[in-house]
Amino acid sequence: MTNGIEMQTTATKCDGVFTTHPFAAGDTVLVGRIEKRLLKNHSHASQIGEHECAFHAGLISKFNHSCDPNCGIRLNVYGGHDFVAMQDIDANTEVTFDYAMRNYQIEHFPGNCTCGAKKCRGSITGWQDLPQARKDDYVDFVAPYLLAIDAKTKTSKQLETAHT
Numbered sequence: 001m002t003n004g005i006e007m008q009t010t011a012t013k014c015d016g017v018f019t020t021h022p023f024a025a026g027d028t029v030l031v032g033r034i035e036k037r038l039l040k041n042h043s044h045a046s047q048i049g050e051h052e053c054a055f056h057a058g059l060i061s062k063f064n065h066s067c068d069p070n071c072g073i074r075l076n077v078y079g080g081h082d083f084v085a086m087q088d089i090d091a092n093t094e095v096t097f098d099y100a101m102r103n104y105q106i107e108h109f110p111g112n113c114t115c116g117a118k119k120c121r122g123s124i125t126g127w128q129d130l131p132q133a134r135k136d137d138y139v140d141f142v143a144p145y146l147l148a149i150d151a152k153t154k155t156s157k158q159l160e161t162a163h164t
């Protein structure tokens, strides 16, 4: 399950997950397996559906957030999150994803983002707070329930406008 990646401690950040061999764009870097479903979100848990959260097994909670990540999310047949390379990734590179790719709202990461990316948006926000252009960049790499919530919100806004 964890072929090709390992946890490392870096000087600048705390733990992170690094590649031990290269991955090509589109490769599955990690297969997500759900350990425990939860009723409420938690700092090491993730949203897995519109009203569901879970802890994933293995290294998933050790992946750091980046506002310009090299991995994205794909929901697998078990309902867990696979991590998929958005671009070619060299060996010995930190693997990151954007926490907004699977969480509609982020409540557990107050304060500033320290990802260091040029495109850093300053704080770790959820999907609902991403600019539309960023959502478009991520569209093939986000959990589908986020797109479903967006679609629903849009429809209800249209209905509201129609009634006023």
Ligand SMILES: [Zn+2]
Pocket (backbone or CB within 6 Å): 066, 067, 068, 113, 114, 115, 116, 117, 119, 120, 121, 122, 123
């Ligand atoms: Zn950032």
